[in-house]
Amino acid sequence: MTITQNRDNTALTIALEGRLDTLTAPELETLLSGALEGVETLTLDFEKLDYISSAGLRVLLSTQKKMNGQGSMKVTHVNEIIGEIFDVTGFSDILTIE
Amino acid sequence: MQRNQPDKKRKLRNSIALNIIGAIVALLILFGSIITTIGYFSFTESFKKEYAVTTYHMANTATALVNGDHLDEYLAGEETEEYLRTERYLDAYCKKMNVSLVYVIAVDTSDYGRFVSIFNLLDNTVGDTSYTKWELGHQRETTNDEYRQKYRAMYEQTAPYETVYRRKVSDGQRPHITTMVPVRDSAGKTAGVLCIQRPMRELTDARRPYLLRIAAGAVLMCIVVGVGAAINIRTQFIRPIRKVSDEATRFAKENVKGEPLGQISKLYEIANLARSIDTMETDMANYVENLTAATAERERMGTELSLASAIQAASIPNVFPAFPDRKDFDIYASMTPAKEVGGDFYNFFLIDDDHLMIVIGDVSGKGVPGALFMMVTNILISDRAHLGGSPGEILTTVNQSICEHNQAEMFVTIWLGILELSTGRIVAANAGHDDAAICRKGGSFELFKTRHGFVLGGMEGIRYREFEIRLEPGDKLFLYTDGVPEATDASCGMFGMERTIEALNRFKEQTPQEILAGVHESVDAFVGEAPQFDDLTMLCLHYPGPQKQTNARELTLDAVTDNIGKVTAFVDETLEALDCPMKKQMQIDMAIDELFANIASYAYAPETGKATVRVETEEDPRAVIVTFIDRGRPYDPLSAEEPDVTLSAEERKIGGLGIFIVRKTMDDMRYEYRDGQNILRIKKLI
Numbered sequence: 001m002t003i004t005q006n007r008d009n010t011a012l013t014i015a016l017e018g019r020l021d022t023l024t025a026p027e028l029e030t031l032l033s034g035a036l037e038g039v040e041t042l043t044l045d046f047e048k049l050d051y052i053s054s055a056g057l058r059v060l061l062s063t064q065k066k067m068n069g070q071g072s073m074k075v076t077h078v079n080e081i082i083g084e085i086f087d088v089t090g091f092s093d094i095l096t097i098e
Numbered sequence: 099m100q101r102n103q104p105d106k107k108r109k110l111r112n113s114i115a116l117n118i119i120g121a122i123v124a125l126l127i128l129f130g131s132i133i134t135t136i137g138y139f140s141f142t143e144s145f146k147k148e149y150a151v152t153t154y155h156m157a158n159t160a161t162a163l164v165n166g167d168h169l170d171e172y173l174a175g176e177e178t179e180e181y182l183r184t185e186r187y188l189d190a191y192c193k194k195m196n197v198s199l200v201y202v203i204a205v206d207t208s209d210y211g212r213f214v215s216i217f218n219l220l221d222n223t224v225g226d227t228s229y230t231k232w233e234l235g236h237q238r239e240t241t242n243d244e245y246r247q248k249y250r251a252m253y254e255q256t257a258p259y260e261t262v263y264r265r266k267v268s269d270g271q272r273p274h275i276t277t278m279v280p281v282r283d284s285a286g287k288t289a290g291v292l293c294i295q296r297p298m299r300e301l302t303d304a305r306r307p308y309l310l311r312i313a314a315g316a317v318l319m320c321i322v323v324g325v326g327a328a329i330n331i332r333t334q335f336i337r338p339i340r341k342v343s344d345e346a347t348r349f350a351k352e353n354v355k356g357e358p359l360g361q362i363s364k365l366y367e368i369a370n371l372a373r374s375i376d377t378m379e380t381d382m383a384n385y386v387e388n389l390t391a392a393t394a395e396r397e398r399m400g401t402e403l404s405l406a407s408a409i410q411a412a413s414i415p416n417v418f419p420a421f422p423d424r425k426d427f428d429i430y431a432s433m434t435p436a437k438e439v440g441g442d443f444y445n446f447f448l449i450d451d452d453h454l455m456i457v458i459g460d461v462s463g464k465g466v467p468g469a470l471f472m473m474v475t476n477i478l479i480s481d482r483a484h485l486g487g488s489p490g491e492i493l494t495t496v497n498q499s500i501c502e503h504n505q506a507e508m509f510v511t512i513w514l515g516i517l518e519l520s521t522g523r524i525v526a527a528n529a530g531h532d533d534a535a536i537c538r539k540g541g542s543f544e545l546f547k548t549r550h551g552f553v554l555g556g557m558e559g560i561r562y563r564e565f566e567i568r569l570e571p572g573d574k575l576f577l578y579t580d581g582v583p584e585a586t587d588a589s590c591g592m593f594g595m596e597r598t599i600e601a602l603n604r605f606k607e608q609t610p611q612e613i614l615a616g617v618h619e620s621v622d623a624f625v626g627e628a629p630q631f632d633d634l635t636m637l638c639l640h641y642p643g644p645q646k647q648t649n650a651r652e653l654t655l656d657a658v659t660d661n662i663g664k665v666t667a668f669v670d671e672t673l674e675a676l677d678c679p680m681k682k683q684m685q686i687d688m689a690i691d692e693l694f695a696n697i698a699s700y701a702y703a704p705e706t707g708k709a710t711v712r713v714e715t716e717e718d719p720r721a722v723i724v725t726f727i728d729r730g731r732p733y734d735p736l737s738a739e740e741p742d743v744t745l746s747a748e749e750r751k752i753g754g755l756g757i758f759i760v761r762k763t764m765d766d767m768r769y770e771y772r773d774g775q776n777i778l779r780i781k782k783l784i
Binding site for chain 2: 019021022023050051052053054055057058061064065068080081084085088089090093094
């Protein structure tokens with residue numbers, strides 16, 4: 001998985017490419033734990049993300065909880081597979097998906 | 099200590115020596131007393147008699163001093179010169195003869211109740227008496243009836259003399275003897291009675307030393323005999339008996355033969371006893387020695403037999419499942435020898451990939467000879483079978499080999515078949531063995547009767563004919579030795595073929611192993627407590643037939659998360675070959691990620707282990723099946739509670755989502771725990 005981040009003052013955009021799964025989720029988690037300082041608007045760009053596993057969902061959930069306290073978070077360009085997963089797991093109701 | 103004293107006393111009281119010596123001494127005392135008593139009386143009697151006779155003679159002599167014709171004159175009161183002279187003589191006589199009293203009396207013959215004294219001379223010094231002299235004419239009453247009768251006897255002259263013994267006397271007197279004789283006148287008639295009294299002291303004086311001697315003799319005899327008996331009993335009786343008893347006690351304790359007792363007593367019985375003890379010890383020691391040797395020998399034999407038993411068991415296939423990789427047949431066999439080793443055997447092996455040789459045999463003998471013969475036969479058949487050839491050829495050659503070296507004239511019955519696994523065709527030959535039983539798929543076990551050839555090893559030059567059995571997939575073949583139908587219960591009833599088939603059909607749907615266990619149990623239940631007298635051997639083959647060519651691919655690797663990529667790549671190969679739509683492939687990859695991650699994290703934690711992933715495809719409808727197999731702790735992921743997906747981000751819990759996603763995205767998901775394995779199978783239609 002490739003992670004690209006783009007910081008613009010209080011706005012952070014993270015673009016993920018590949019698969020967010022058991023092996024790669026810890027990578028994202030580590031990155032986010034150090035990058036969210038002062039971030040008020042977090043955008044996760046899933047345009048090039050193939051799929052997401054429960055380990056990825058875990059990271060999304062904990063990040064969402066964190067951002068609830070300091071600003072907002074949105075997920076963009078969600079593909080069909082991931083959208084279905086968000087739907088069946090109820091993450092569609094939790095996340096802001098554009 | 100306090101208890102010792104009475105014990106000692108009791109010991110003394112119960113000692114043979116003391117008892118015997120005591121009895122002897124008591125007898126001797128009794129004997130001595132009797133002797134003494136008899137001696138006392140006989141001495142007294144003879145002394146008295148002798149004393150009386152002597153006194154009589156003295157008295158008779160004294161009468162010569164008295165003139166019987168003049169007694170009346172004396173009484174008339176005239177102390178004549180003759181009277182005085184006679185008195186003087188008598189006095190001198192009295193003194194000289196050492197008698198207490200000499201007197202002459204005239205008794206009143208009317209009733210002898212009175213008498214009158216004529217002469218009366220006394221010497222008080224003799225008997226220590228205090229008599230006073232009776233004067234002439236002194237009258238007295240007769241003392242008692244005895245005197246009266248004896249006076250009468252004197253006057254009537256019915257006895258030459260009479261004697262009166264006065265042992266108990268009244269005052270002033272001493273025990274004495276009075277002897278009386280008649281004083282006759284010239285006409286011979288009794289004119290008076292002359293009495294002499296002598297003290298009895300002489301009797302007691304003479305008797306005392308006599309009695310003392312007898313008593314002393316008796317006592318001496320008691321001592322001598324007692325001591326002699328004691329010594330004799332001690333040396334001849336007690337000491338040998340003690341020796342025998344000590345030796346017997348020692349032998350009982352040590353069980354080791356000691357010095358022989360030898361000739362320890364002259365007494366026949368004791369010598370005999372000692373000899374018996376010696377003989378017993380020798381015999382016993384020999385016996386123990388023999389027994390020890392025999393026991394050691396038996397133990398050695400036992401060890402060798404159990405070794406032999408292990409060797410025999412190892413000489414035939416005894417690890418099951420014997421062919422775990424083969425799905426086209428399943429075989430199970432068991433051999434239960436009646437003794438440590440048996441004459442039955444079975445064997446099976448793959449001659450090549452497509453040919454399974456099956457053989458079962460029963461040697462005409464049990465135990466070691468049967469086992470040796472069985473080993474030889476089994477090896478000959480195996481060797482020959484590996485060289486190739488049909489069952490008939492194999493049996494024909496092996497028969498020839500056995501006959502050449504069959505010293506013991508034993509023989510063996512054999513059922514030998516070669517199964518062509520791809521077709522289910524069995525070519526078999528039967529050398530006098532029981533018919534096989536076959537259970538067709540969906541049917542029941544039935545005997546499959548064929549021609550029997552002659553037993554193996556029975557005769558040279560036999561050619562064995564072959565027959566054919568066609569197995570269809572799902573059929574079962576059951577082979578056995580006669581130990582099954584001929585198993586015998588306590589009342590000599592046989593299990594029989596009918597019960598065998600019945601037992602087989604009770605378990606016909608089970609695996610070969612379960613079928614054999616079931617038949618064995620039925621046989622055991624029938625036999626009950628009766629001893630097993632024949633070897634019991636069974637073999638069962640299940641023939642599922644050739645398996646359809648599967649497209650299953652398997653990958654076994656360490657269950658760690660780092661290997662998830664390898665697993666997905668492995669599965670993707672199959673998926674790409676099928677032109678699987680990308681979305682479905684993604685979903686399957688996701689499922690692999692979730693499930694393999696689960697196994698990697700939990701199945702063996704904190705250890706690690708292997709996991710196998712199998713991927714296979716199905717047609718109509720086309721589907722991909724991925725199976726995850728691990729040997730970790732049993733865990734059914736389907737039993738996990740579904741997460742509540744309606745909760746807000748703050749309320750949501752992490753966990754359980756992965757399985758949930760897999761269930762939602764896959765078309766089927768099954769779990770089972772079998773043979774120590776977690777088997778999780780997912781299916782996705784594509």
